[in-house]
Amino acid sequence: MIPPLLRGNANFRRYFIGQSVSLVGDQISLIALPLTAVLALDATPGQMGALTTAYLIPNLIFSLHAGVWVDRRGDRRRVMIATDVGRGVLTATIPLAYAFGHLTWTHLYVVAFLLGTLTVFFYVAYGAFFQVIVPREDYVQANSLIHGSRAVSFFAGQSVGGALVQLLRGPYALALDAVSFLWSALFLGRIDVEEPPGAPHESGGLMSGVRWIRNNPIMRAELLGVATINLFNFMFFALFMLYAVRALHLTPATLGLVLGAASLGAVSGSFVTGRIARRIGVGPAFILGCFLFPAPLVLVPLATGPHWLVIGFVFAAEFLSGVGLMLLDIMAGSISAGVVPTLMRSRVSGAFMVVNYGVRPLGTTLAGILGSTIGVRETLWIATLGPMLGLLFLLPSPIRHLTDVPEQMA
Numbered sequence: 001m002i003p004p005l006l007r008g009n010a011n012f013r014r015y016f017i018g019q020s021v022s023l024v025g026d027q028i029s030l031i032a033l034p035l036t037a038v039l040a041l042d043a044t045p046g047q048m049g050a051l052t053t054a055y056l057i058p059n060l061i062f063s064l065h066a067g068v069w070v071d072r073r074g075d076r077r078r079v080m081i082a083t084d085v086g087r088g089v090l091t092a093t094i095p096l097a098y099a100f101g102h103l104t105w106t107h108l109y110v111v112a113f114l115l116g117t118l119t120v121f122f123y124v125a126y127g128a129f130f131q132v133i134v135p136r137e138d139y140v141q142a143n144s145l146i147h148g149s150r151a152v153s154f155f156a157g158q159s160v161g162g163a164l165v166q167l168l169r170g171p172y173a174l175a176l177d178a179v180s181f182l183w184s185a186l187f188l189g190r191i192d193v194e195e196p197p198g199a200p201h202e203s204g205g206l207m208s209g210v211r212w213i214r215n216n217p218i219m220r221a222e223l224l225g226v227a228t229i230n231l232f233n234f235m236f237f238a239l240f241m242l243y244a245v246r247a248l249h250l251t252p253a254t255l256g257l258v259l260g261a262a263s264l265g266a267v268s269g270s271f272v273t274g275r276i277a278r279r280i281g282v283g284p285a286f287i288l289g290c291f292l293f294p295a296p297l298v299l300v301p302l303a304t305g306p307h308w309l310v311i312g313f314v315f316a317a318e319f320l321s322g323v324g325l326m327l328l329d330i331m332a333g334s335i336s337a338g339v340v341p342t343l344m345r346s347r348v349s350g351a352f353m354v355v356n357y358g359v360r361p362l363g364t365t366l367a368g369i370l371g372s373t374i375g376v377r378e379t380l381w382i383a384t385l386g387p388m389l390g391l392l393f394l395l396p397s398p399i400r401h402l403t404d405v406p407e408q409m410a
Contacts, residue, residue: 025178048242053361091174221393265318267322297383297384339406
């Protein structure tokens with residue numbers, strides 16, 4: 001049965017179709033790019049951390065400027081189309097360079113940095129564009145559909161990605177992600193919607209989004225909680241592939257299937273998130289997700305014993321974490337869409353990303369340093385226990401009292 005929002009909202013339907021395919025491509029890259037570094041270029045822990053850092057550092061450098069530029073420009077759909085095309089072309093250069101024998105670490109670092117830069121512009125434009133094509137009363141349903149599609153992409157993309165890396169070798173699997181970006185651009189181009197005009201210059205400049213978050217207790221607590229979780233989660237993310245291949249002895253195909261377990265949890269989470277939010281409230285559901293997303297990952301450094309048991313530990317970690325991820329993402333997106341004014345959304349998104357995404361390269365850098373000094377497994381212990389500190393910002397905040405999507409605030 002087709003959900004009512006997809007039947008009745010043609011613009012959202014086009015966006016959903018475009019992003020659903022693009023998300024599958026992203027998940028293929030999520031496993032193909034790090035495995036390319038491990039298998040084709042014999043990566044060290046420091047190089048793995050540096051590669052992820054190169055992709056994430058543009059969030060720290062460009063997010064505020066991108067938010068101001070997009071809010072003042074106003075034409076968010078064109079920004080998203082241009083960045084999709086750019087990301088498709090950049091991604092395609094990796095398999096091409098590998099095919100001609102010229103793939104180097106310098107190439108990977110440069111492409112990762114440019115991909116990260118274009119992704120910043122895409123996502124600061126996305127939030128306000130979402131508010132234009134989806135009415136407020138449908139925020140939770142729309143986010144559930146988008147993140148449900150993302151959950152399905154976890155299995156389809158990572159499971160297929162693991163097999164493709166093993167069959168084709170990592171770089172060639174990235175070609176599918178390049179095509180998926182162009183698919184997304186095609187469907188964004190078919191959306192017909194009247195966007196609000198750009199924000200006037202007197203509405204605020206570079207720091208206006210920062211001030212807005214600072215003065216709003218809901219968004220301030222959300223940012224501090226999620227950023228703390230992401231700092232440690234990206235320490236985990238930077239070293240997980242390396243640990244899984246070299247310490248747990250998972251093959252690329254097995255790793256893809258095990259990672260696909262996250263999709264089973266994530267799909268389950270996307271189906272039940274609306275029901276959970278109605279039962280305990282939007283805010284408590286978000287806080288529950290902030291706990292359930294990182295907590296099960298402690299099973300990865302705990303994994304030991306026979307190979308089948310190791311696989312079981314990693315499978316359980318990914319499944320339970322997937323449930324938490326959907327709770328966190330769907331509720332966070334709905335709260336943000338509800339509380340932030342449309343004409344401020346890109347600047348607030350930019351300010352949010354400076355912190356939330358800015359801590360990620362810090363996490364990956366720490367992962368590289370600690371992984372090379374105290375050991376990869378020991379670093380994973382820190383990375384899986386540290387996110388619990390994020391709850392210290394959320395539990396005393398107004399978020400725990402939110403029963404529904406909040407109203408926009410000036």
